[in-house]
Amino acid sequence: MSMTAQKLNQIDPVWHRIRAEASAATETAPLMAGMFHTSILHHSTLERALSYRMAMKLSDGEMPEQILREIVDSAYIADDSLGTAARADLVATFERDPVCHRLIEPLLFFKGFQAVQAYRIAHWLWSNDRRDLALFFQMRSSEVFGVDIQPGARLGKGIMIDHAHSVVIGETAVVGDNVSMLHSVTLGGTGKETEDRHPKIGDGVMIGAGAKVLGNIRVGHCSRIAAGSVVLEDVPPMKTVAGIPARIVGEAGCAQPSLTMDQLFGSV
Known part of the structure; x- marks a missing residue:
């Protein structure tokens, strides 16, 4: 891990815990180690991990993964409140859902958490007059997660x-x-x-x-x-x-x- 990533990790306890859980999971579920690495351990921040996860879930033949990652990354860079809200949603799910025992679970497996993060990017796009892209996020979120939140x-x-x-x-x-x-x-x-x-x-x-x-x-x-x-x-x-x-x-x-x-x- 680079020095910059280490500093970010030290001041972000949520991300620090997620990385620790992912590292432990590679030992207990070695067949899924590749997923834990590509989805979490290869990224320096929660925002980057969310960008990767969203692109993996929402990309299709009309919108490649790399373009979606660039869109989501740009949103997180432009608006810090998106990352703040994502952490609050993550902790809320962990604290309220009795089947959730680790912070990595909503990030990787819970479509409710993932759908809300997709909505947050769509709402940012909607608010910045990029409405066609926002509607694409809404459409794909509805198709993939079964959750239809209008970006407005x-x-x-x-x-x-x-x-x-x-x-x-x-x-x-x-x-x-x-x-x-x-x-x-x-x-x-x-x-x-x-x-x-x-x-x-x-x-x-x-x-x-x-x-x-x-x-x-x-x-x-x-x-x-x-x-x-x-x-x-x-x-x-x-x-x-x-x-x-x-x-x-x-x-x-x-x-x-x-x-x-x-x-x-x-x-x-």
Whole structure:
């Protein structure tokens, strides 16, 4: 490792731990050592590893891997907040998902984490008037990961999408910090309306599997949306809603639902 890489490693504890886990994994799973080296150990920073991983997953016959790597690298160089958000998402997944035991697992294997990072690059491109490229990232992410996040949507830091199958987030949706959602969640509109037409999700919200939040409505911070619910009206902060259409069924049950991931009504 070069002196520059060593210095970067020393001031980035997340990346330092990822590299240590990858090194250990080459011993315990020698048949996968090549993957650990090419995806992690050959790179000097988390951003470079993410760039490689994204290019490997999203490249196709129309967009070669090398071009995608250059696009993603340029985004990370231009905007430090992308790397900061990626680290927050990574730690969020590690802390909230009970099947996640190492930081390398979301980076290599969890499509929810990878899809959110692809969205972050797409959003950067969208915000910098490179909309065709942004839409390409959205299309490929939907095809590869089963997650369709319109690049105009705004997502905060510390986002965890568990299982991440059939998740849809519309163009004018806003998602706060430290939000957790499960598979088959939709943050959508209610028809063909234009302008601001998608939900606004507060910080610390947990959205259960299969929940649909529709229209330009607000979901207050630290609230819980039960699995399978259809939310059509504003949700006050720190409440639990359930049903079709969703109604308030109690308090949130804890200060940070998105962190505890408690989905049982018994805790209300």
